[in-house]
Amino acid sequence: MPVPCPDHKRALELYNHMHVVGKSRISSDMIEDLEDCILEESEVDELFQQQIPTGIGDGHHRVFIVHPDVKWGRKKQRLTTAELQMEEAVGLVTTLQNWTVVDKIILSTKMPDKKRLFGKGNFQLLTERIKGVPGITAVFVNVERLSPSSERELEEAWGVKVLDRYTVVLHIFRCNARTKEAKLQISLAEIPLLRSRLRNELANLDQQGGGSRYIMGSGETLMEVQQRLLKERELKIRAALEKLRRKRHLLRSQRQQREFPVISVMGYTNCGKTTLIKALTGDAGLEPRDQLFATLDVTVHAGRLPSHMTVLFVDTIGFLSQLPHQLIDSFSATLEDVAHSDLIIHVRDISHPETVNQKANVLNVLKNLQIPEHLMSSIVEVHNKIDLIPGYQPSEPDTLPISALKGQGLEGLRQRIESAIMKSTGKQILTLKVDLSTFQLSWLHKEATVQEVNVDAEEGTALVTVIISTAAYGRYRKLFQAS
Numbered sequence: 001m002p003v004p005c006p007d008h009k010r011a012l013e014l015y016n017h018m019h020v021v022g023k024s025r026i027s028s029d030m031i032e033d034l035e036d037c038i039l040e041e042s043e044v045d046e047l048f049q050q051q052i053p054t055g056i057g058d059g060h061h062r063v064f065i066v067h068p069d070v071k072w073g074r075k076k077q078r079l080t081t082a083e084l085q086m087e088e089a090v091g092l093v094t095t096l097q098n099w100t101v102v103d104k105i106i107l108s109t110k111m112p113d114k115k116r117l118f119g120k121g122n123f124q125l126l127t128e129r130i131k132g133v134p135g136i137t138a139v140f141v142n143v144e145r146l147s148p149s150s151e152r153e154l155e156e157a158w159g160v161k162v163l164d165r166y167t168v169v170l171h172i173f174r175c176n177a178r179t180k181e182a183k184l185q186i187s188l189a190e191i192p193l194l195r196s197r198l199r200n201e202l203a204n205l206d207q208q209g210g211g212s213r214y215i216m217g218s219g220e221t222l223m224e225v226q227q228r229l230l231k232e233r234e235l236k237i238r239a240a241l242e243k244l245r246r247k248r249h250l251l252r253s254q255r256q257q258r259e260f261p262v263i264s265v266m267g268y269t270n271c272g273k274t275t276l277i278k279a280l281t282g283d284a285g286l287e288p289r290d291q292l293f294a295t296l297d298v299t300v301h302a303g304r305l306p307s308h309m310t311v312l313f314v315d316t317i318g319f320l321s322q323l324p325h326q327l328i329d330s331f332s333a334t335l336e337d338v339a340h341s342d343l344i345i346h347v348r349d350i351s352h353p354e355t356v357n358q359k360a361n362v363l364n365v366l367k368n369l370q371i372p373e374h375l376m377s378s379i380v381e382v383h384n385k386i387d388l389i390p391g392y393q394p395s396e397p398d399t400l401p402i403s404a405l406k407g408q409g410l411e412g413l414r415q416r417i418e419s420a421i422m423k424s425t426g427k428q429i430l431t432l433k434v435d436l437s438t439f440q441l442s443w444l445h446k447e448a449t450v451q452e453v454n455v456d457a458e459e460g461t462a463l464v465t466v467i468i469s470t471a472a473y474g475r476y477r478k479l480f481q482a483s
Helices: 008-016 028-037 041-049 082-095 120-131 148-158 165-176 180-189 191-207 222-258 273-281 325-330 332-339 355-368 410-425 440-447 470-480
Strands: 061-070 099-109 138-141 161-163 262-267 299-304 310-315 343-349 380-384 399-401 428-435 449-456 461-468
Touching: 061 082, 082 099, 082 138, 082 165, 099 120, 120 148, 138 148, 148 161, 148 191, 165 180, 165 191, 180 191, 180 222, 191 222, 262 273, 262 332, 262 355, 273 299, 273 310, 273 343, 273 380, 273 410, 343 355, 343 410, 380 410, 399 410, 428 440, 428 470, 440 449, 440 461, 440 470, 461 470
Parallel strands: 061 099, 061 138, 138 161, 262 310, 262 343, 343 380, 380 399
Antiparallel strands: 299 310, 428 461, 449 461
């Protein structure tokens, strides 16, 4: 079990609630800026509840899944198989409460860019199959995004709601959103769907001659009014997210003053990130769920390394293959914390048949986030869930096999993390002679990690072994040089 850490509460309060700890170290202007960042819950909920664009609703859905298997060309998936992609699509649907998969089909296509995705023969076969299954309420076409014209044509052909990965993943996000930031980021990610719906509705109106008519007294057409209102909504969401970004920046600045190393834990969704953080920190409040995208918000959990150094583990949103770029963009404010980490841990579910493809997806997202090279080159790769593979031996160098659930390999991981943190933060281990009649020892307890204290009662001194940053050691020498 992790050693209980007296600094946990202080570290977490400092990171998440700056006004509780260390406020005196910030200027009054910064405090005012932070207080300006606070958004009323009602403001966020108003934005979150405005015109939900998916048209899915919250009820029970009986879903038919179609996976277009592209045989060649730029859209062919080369690191996976159609069967595994279908399995992931089924996982997405069953993640949602009261959603069930009633039937599924993998169908070859040579023309994924066409409106109907398939050739005439396969499309007719598919239509007959869909209409032959009773009680279907939606068809999930397992592609990243359907064009508005494709969506409209498929719905007309099949007579039910048609969904793509963007819509399904976004609905999962919406169902899991709890915090202000998650709700705002989802609202921003929904804007492209609102624009698609608007284009569809206006195309229908134009066919009837109504979309281009001027609204009496406004000087605007209906299309222009709708586009303006949507733009105003987008600007309002972005402004609210910017307030939260400013708050996050101030919290990060204060954390850096106190020099708590930050470790971002990343991985494919459902790889065991939260289970690992719970195992490393002993945080009883963490409740890992066997569910895709159970974590939408960055959450911070304090833990101790073998040297007793306090660090902050950051649990981040999980990744997914073909996760639409606009969704990643919407969560960029959350994910920008990763770029300011001292270390990244990449957790892989090594028991998953697509583990190699999942690794490629995670690294690709990190690359797109423009993570600094020194962070990318120092990533600690963890092979989790080895308890599901008897006798597992990693085939890749410098990887750590563990089972977060069973506690296997965690001590070796803690040692690797500590070594990497010492290197990335420039901390050093020093033995200092302190005068016990001064406040040197209490200062070191506050500003460094004290590992050992050997007291010489006759001299009234102590030899103190500490882990200390270069900056803190400079302050120590300045304060106590004459001691």
